[in-house]
Ligand SMILES: Nc1ncnc2c1ncn2[C@@H]1O[C@H](COP(=O)(O)OP(=O)(O)OP(=O)(O)O)[C@@H](O)[C@H]1O
């Protein structure tokens with residue numbers, strides 16, 4: 711039996727939450743914009759993108775990088791925000807001081823949570839942010855962040871705090887909070903033992919612990935985690951719940967990571983569907 715009324719047309723389709731990534735392209739599809747959009751799809755949102763730079767990249771490293779003009783970055787942002795609207799934003803590779811400043815000023819006027827992944831270098835050690843852009847990240851971008859998600863190298867670059875054990879993580883997070891994000895998520899993925907991250911707003915502390923998967927196919931872990939947080943926030947979750955759910959998602963994606971090319975393969979964004 712059908713409940714359709716003849717002539718009434720198809721039932722209206724539910725609109726998923728809209729999430730925006732402002733980041734660089736990874737031609738190999740494992741990190742950057744490509745990872746972000748895959749994570750957003752897997753978590754039931756409509757992903758959109760503002761491309762900041764294009765990289766020629768694969769499992770072995772970054773072979774080339776080209777920045778987009780500031781005008782192209784502003785125009786993409788306006789196209790998306792003015793017509794479609796966004797319920798959460800994630801930033802990734804921003805390449806230069808001028809791009810960091812442009813993106814920060816666009817985000818300052820936006821009424822949506824902003825996840826800042828302060829991407830510095832790729833897993834292979836290739837620079838994705840100019841050294842002279844760090845100051846703009848500290849003074850312009852981090853102040854507009856709802857959640858900042860530095861890894862331990864980025865913490866050291868931004869704050870000078872060196873984390874060698876879990877016990878150092880609270881002071882690293884406090885140093886990040888000094889720059890003005892509402893929450894700091896310090897990622898301990900580069901330590902030994904369990905993969906432990908610390909989320910804090912200066913009052914609450916949430917430790918997120920997962921078993922370390924000895925899988926070398928971890929290209930795109932940071933991009934995937936930050937995009938998953940943005941997706942869960944767009945669904946309306948509070949920050950601690952969104953970060954816990956995103957950690958669970960990235961852990962599964964790392965466990966299911968697979969070999970591609972001769973180097974570091976990608977995490978599997980579709981692990982829950984297999
Ligand atoms: N081998 C692993 N097993 C389980 N979890 C991991 C592993 N490596 C990283 N993680 C987790 O993955 C998430 C991303 O952390 P990571 O430190 O790898 O980010 P990142 O260095 O910014 O990533 P990227 O290389 O994409 O920039 C964190 O939640 C971290 O704890």
Ligand SMILES: Cc1ncc(CO)c(N)n1
Pocket residue numbers: 733734735736741742743765767802803829831832833838930932933
């Ligand atoms: C474009 C791009 N953004 C972010 C990362 C993070 O590792 C990467 N490797 N490439």
